[in-house]
Amino acid sequence: MDAVLVDRVRAVLALGGVPYAELQDGVQQVGLRLLEARAKGDPPRSPGAWCAVVATRVAADWHRARRRDERLGERLTALPAPPGGGGEEDRLLALAVADGLEALPEKQRQVLVLRFYADLPVARIAEELGVPEGTVKSRLHAAVRAMRERLHTDEVV
Helix, strand or coil, X not given: CCHHHHHHHHHHHHHCCCCHHHHXXXXXXXXXXXXXXXXXXXXXXXXXXXXXHHXXXXXXXXXXXXXXXXXXXXXXXXXXXXXXXXXXXXHHHHHHHHHHHHHCCHHHHHHHHHHHHCCCCHHHHHHHHCCCHHHHHHHHHHHHHHHHHHHHHCCCC
């Protein structure tokens, strides 16, 4: 994308409520979608207008993901205490895990959730994501290390 399109996309994302720190990621998403459209042999007639529409959708997706993460935190705090005690400590741990997941990059969070929450084996995750098993293992290792560091830093564990 040229500089004018990048500026337009950044403006649309900012007006859409995407935080400043996330703007570059949004610009990259829009640029990637533009490249995909061109690779399919269906380039937009008006790249400026097309990029503005796609940037609006990216901003909406960002807000949906944020609301989803907030609802996850609310559900975790509303969980009843397990039988046999634990109660408040378990809720604090659940909140720390939710915060840690939110802080992870999307690709690491994705493999961590698929492995430990959906209980999928590495081979199945690789198949679902369309990436090599080594990539899944690498992302999983980095995600677990980051979560461990985060939990120990927060002094939850």
